Amino acid sequence: MKRKDFLKKGTLAALGSATLVQACQSDNKQNDAPNIISNKKYKWKMVTTWPPNFPVVGEIANYLAQWVEEMSGGRMKIEVYGGGELVPALESFDAVSIGAAEMGCGASYYWVGKTAASQFFTCIPFGMNAQQIAAWLISGGGMELWKEVYAPFDLIPFAGGNTGVQMGGWFNKRIDTVNDLKGLKMRIPGMGGKVLTKAGGAAVLVAGGEIYTSLERGVIDATEWIGPYHDYKMGFYKIAKYYYTPGWHETGSQLEFFANKTLFEKLPKDLQVIIETATMRAQAWVLAEFDAKNGVYLKKIQDEKQVEILTFPKQVLDALRQYTQQTIDEVINQSPESKKVYEHFKKFKKSIDPWSSLTEKVYYNELI
Numbered sequence: 329m330k331r332k333d334f335l336k337k338g339t340l341a342a343l344g345s346a347t348l349v350q351a352c353q354s355d356n357k358q359n360d361a362p363n364i365i366s367n368k369k370y371k372w373k374m375v376t377t378w379p380p381n382f383p384v385v386g387e388i389a390n391y392l393a394q395w396v397e398e399m400s401g402g403r404m405k406i407e408v409y410g411g412g413e414l415v416p417a418l419e420s421f422d423a424v425s426i427g428a429a430e431m432g433c434g435a436s437y438y439w440v441g442k443t444a445a446s447q448f449f450t451c452i453p454f455g456m457n458a459q460q461i462a463a464w465l466i467s468g469g470g471m472e473l474w475k476e477v478y479a480p481f482d483l484i485p486f487a488g489g490n491t492g493v494q495m496g497g498w499f500n501k502r503i504d505t506v507n508d509l510k511g512l513k514m515r516i517p518g519m520g521g522k523v524l525t526k527a528g529g530a531a532v533l534v535a536g537g538e539i540y541t542s543l544e545r546g547v548i549d550a551t552e553w554i555g556p557y558h559d560y561k562m563g564f565y566k567i568a569k570y571y572y573t574p575g576w577h578e579t580g581s582q583l584e585f586f587a588n589k590t591l592f593e594k595l596p597k598d599l600q601v602i603i604e605t606a607t608m609r610a611q612a613w614v615l616a617e618f619d620a621k622n623g624v625y626l627k628k629i630q631d632e633k634q635v636e637i638l639t640f641p642k643q644v645l646d647a648l649r650q651y652t653q654q655t656i657d658e659v660i661n662q663s664p665e666s667k668k669v670y671e672h673f674k675k676f677k678k679s680i681d682p683w684s685s686l687t688e689k690v691y692y693n694e695l696i
């Protein structure tokens with residue numbers, strides 16, 4: 329065939345299949361000999377939603393970069409940027425989506441404005457705990473769903489740790505009945521805030537740096553944050569009367585890494601596996617670090633003797649659970665994708681709860 333004719337007969341299609349064949353061949357070579365493919369070096373940027381080096385959740389971004397560099401023998405370097413250093417914290421999703429940065433680190437519920445279904449992969453009020461969420465994501469099909477939800481944004485998610493059950497928050501009013509939530513001004517973001525609003529409270533948006541003074545001056549009556557380790561550093565025990573448990577609104581917040589899908593898939597296979605493996609190490613480290621530090625800092629808070637640690641009454645939790653179901657129904661009625669994810673989540677929870685209740689729950693009741 330003359331070149332002219334060749335061009336006439338759909339050059340693009342011909343070129344396309346030729347490229348595909350070459351790509352497959354080179355992939356096979358990579359899979360057969362992942363350690364000798366090349367010494368090509370990769371330099372990636374990771375943007376995060378956390379202040380630089382923020383305890384645990386910011387630290388893990390640094391560790392991940394370190395582990396990937398070590399495992400790849402220096403072939404892959406990831407430069408970590410705290411929120412605001414390269415892009416504003418809450419623009420991390422977009423930045424990685426368009427490939428301005430190759431990776432991100434955060435929590436999927438920050439992206440509800442992009443896709444409502446994302447929040448189910450961090451946590452929902454009265455949801456699963458850290459152990460159950462890990463079971464869902466790693467062994468129960470949750471991760472595949474999460475990948476589906478992120479794919480339209482050219483993103484691929486990875487597990488990035490879990491906070492464990494958080495604390496219910498710092499209050500300057502006692503919560504003895506559900507009526508005590510009426511008029512309560514609380515800093516509580518996300519779905520938890522919507523639930524509080526249904527209970528007659530007011531979910532107030534306060535930036536991290538302004539929470540302490542807002543609580544001190546009575547601009548808000550209460551705030552949630554994370555758990556004893558982070559809360560102690562914020563100094564809330566100095567200005568709040570009560571520290572309530574449990575964090576019904578964040579029963580095990582799953583954290584995430586995410587990469588630009590196209591760029592990730594262009595990496596040699598061994599580097600892809602290295603990144604994925606490092607994120608699983610992160611998944612283990614974050615929960616371990618939260619638990620270990622929270623134990624130490626709970627004692628510090630108790631030793632200060634300035635705050636009373638209380639449990640929400642069952643009647644209050646029961647009411648909040650009802651408002652939670654109403655809130656979830658509103659979300660899934662507006663978003664078929666959220667409905668799909670929630671149904672999967674609910675089915676898995678239903679299958680694992682009896683097991684967790686028979687073992688972890690019974691044993692936890694024997695702890696103290």
Ligand code: CA
Pocket residue numbers: 494552553554578
């Ligand atoms: Ca929280």
